[in-house]
Amino acid sequence: MSSPTAKRQRTEEPGPPFFTRSDIWYTDGSVVLQAHTTQFRVHWGILSQHSSFFREIQGLPQPNDQPTVDGCPIVELPDDVVDVEHLLRALYNPKIAYQPLLPLPMIAALIRLGRKYDFRDLLDSAVDRVVQDSPKTLAEYDALVGDGAWSLKHIVAHSGLRFDLAVLAEENNILSALPFAYYRATSLGLDRLLGGITRPDGTLASLPPVHLHRCIQGREKLLHAQYRNENTYGWLRGWDGTACVGPAGQCARIREILSHKYLDTVTVRAFQKLKDGTLEHFCLGCRSRISELQEAGRKKMWEELPGYFGLPPWEELKNNP
Numbered sequence: 053m054s055s056p057t058a059k060r061q062r063t064e065e066p067g068p069p070f071f072t073r074s075d076i077w078y079t080d081g082s083v084v085l086q087a088h089t090t091q092f093r094v095h096w097g098i099l100s101q102h103s104s105f106f107r108e109i110q111g112l113p114q115p116n117d118q119p120t121v122d123g124c125p126i127v128e129l130p131d132d133v134v135d136v137e138h139l140l141r142a143l144y145n146p147k148i149a150y151q152p153l154l155p156l157p158m159i160a161a162l163i164r165l166g167r168k169y170d171f172r173d174l175l176d177s178a179v180d181r182v183v184q185d186s187p188k189t190l191a192e193y194d195a196l197v198g199d200g201a202w203s204l205k206h207i208v209a210h211s212g213l214r215f216d217l218a219v220l221a222e223e224n225n226i227l228s229a230l231p232f233a234y235y236r237a238t239s240l241g242l243d244r245l246l247g248g249i250t251r252p253d254g255t256l257a258s259l260p261p262v263h264l265h266r267c268i269q270g271r272e273k274l275l276h277a278q279y280r281n282e283n284t285y286g287w288l289r290g291w292d293g294t295a296c297v298g299p300a301g302q303c304a305r306i307r308e309i310l311s312h313k314y315l316d317t318v319t320v321r322a323f324q325k326l327k328d329g330t331l332e333h334f335c336l337g338c339r340s341r342i343s344e345l346q347e348a349g350r351k352k353m354w355e356e357l358p359g360y361f362g363l364p365p366w367e368e369l370k371n372n373p
Contacts (some may be wrong), residue, residue, distance in 0.1 A: 057289045067232035076140050085111075087136040091121065094140060102143060105169040108207050116154060131168075135161035140235045142174055149177045155208040158214055163224050167232050179373050180216065180224055186229035188366060190354040193232070193323060202236065212249040212257025214240065219263065227369040231358045234263070239273040245271070270361040271320060277353065277360070278322045279315070284349035287342050297336030306333050322353045 074092045081093035087200075099106035109127070119126055127138060138161035142148045149162070158180045166175030185204050187193040196203060207213070218233035220226070237245060237259065244328070245267060248258030259267060279285045288311040298305050326346055331339045358365055 074135065074137065076144070082124055083193050084124045084126045085140075085216075086126050087131050088131045090133045090136075091126075092136065092140055093124060094123070094144075098143060102173060103169050103171050117148055128237055131165060131335075132161075135165055138162065139165045139171065140173065143171070150176060153204070153206060153208045154178075154181065156210065156213060156220070159207060160216075160220050162372060163220065163226075167224065175373060179371065181222075182221060182229050182370065186217070186221070186232045188228050188369075190323070193249050193354065194325075196243075197323075210252055212251040215249060215257040215259050215263075219260065222263065225372045227363075228366075228371050230363060231361060231366070234270055234361045235274075235320075235322075235357060237263075237267050238274060238343065242268075242271075266361045266363075273360045274320045274353075275318065275321050277351075278320070278358075282349060283353050284322050284324070284346060285314060285344040286349055287321075291338075291345055295337035295341045296335055297337040303334050303338045319363065321349055322357075323350050 056277060070089055071086070072090050074090050077091075077093045078095065079093075080095075082096045085092045085094060096106070096110050100105075100110050107178060134157070138158045142158070142162055148154070148158075149261045159181055162171075162174045162178035162181075165171065167176060185196065185207050187196050196205070201272070203208070207217075214233065218230065218237055221229040222232055240249075244262070245259070248256045251257050256266075263282075277283055279288060281289060288307060290307065326343065331342055334342065355366070357368060363369065
């Protein structure tokens with residue numbers, strides 16, 4: 053494996069004035085990592101303990117004119133400075149990786165650089181956060197989404213997270229997270245799906261064309277499919293009325309009213325549970341039957357969810373970061 057390139061600098065000097073020392077600067081460090089114009093003085097021993105990449109380049113012979121800073125060799129990294137800083141902070145302070153919640157930019161940095169430089173422990177812990185906040189079963193979905201709010205357990209929520217998470221999962225082969233990420237994106241509606249969402253720092257979170265295409269197509273399919281027979285709201289078309297114990301025609305009229313109400317709103321609601329009060333005017337027999345049909349439809353649509361976005365079935369969506 054080849055070593056990253058090193059720019060020539062004055063030997064034994066901190067470098068030209070335009071180089072900035074990060075506050076990650078250990079005076080007993082043995083190597084200087086340089087990302088663009090920012091330098092980090094760290095330890096070969098720490099890097100090589102956790103990364104096979106750095107373990108290998110540490111053992112490579114160095115030329116006599118190898119530039120140094122305070123006697124330390126310089127290793128240039130063609131990576132984002134903030135990503136490198138996130139990685140090193142997590143590496144030197146293991147408590148960070150085990151905090152209940154981490155912001156997505158840090159998680160993304162640990163995934164990108166963890167995979168690139170084989171920091172396997174940091175990579176695995178970061179991927180686990182994405183996977184655990186991206187349900188793969190309907191039971192996991194209900195536990196995470198509940199009454200409609202997305203209650204994240206491992207990732208700090210921010211506006212635009214739905215888009216950012218979809219992009220991160222696809223770029224890093226965390227494929228089991230994609231169906232839910234796409235579904236959450238489609239539930240926003242076309243305006244925000246096409247126009248993006250402003251993050252807290254003022255930047256725009258948006259979907260690249262390949263993701264946008266999948267989400268728009270999936271949204272159109274879901275809007276129609278959720279009202280088909282045997283799917284979540286297929287009961288709005290009617291159901292076996294043998295369980296009805298109400299006055300003649302009453303439950304059918306209520307069903308027709310609800311049908312118009314739902315169909316008049318262009319909303320993806322494939323996994324939405326019936327809200328309290330929705331069935332209160334139906335007889336007990338019809339309430340029970342509708343609840344059964346609704347739950348069976350949710351389960352069916354969940355199993356089919358990847359296909360709505362042109363993805364393989366759940367059992368084939370393996371993670372390989």
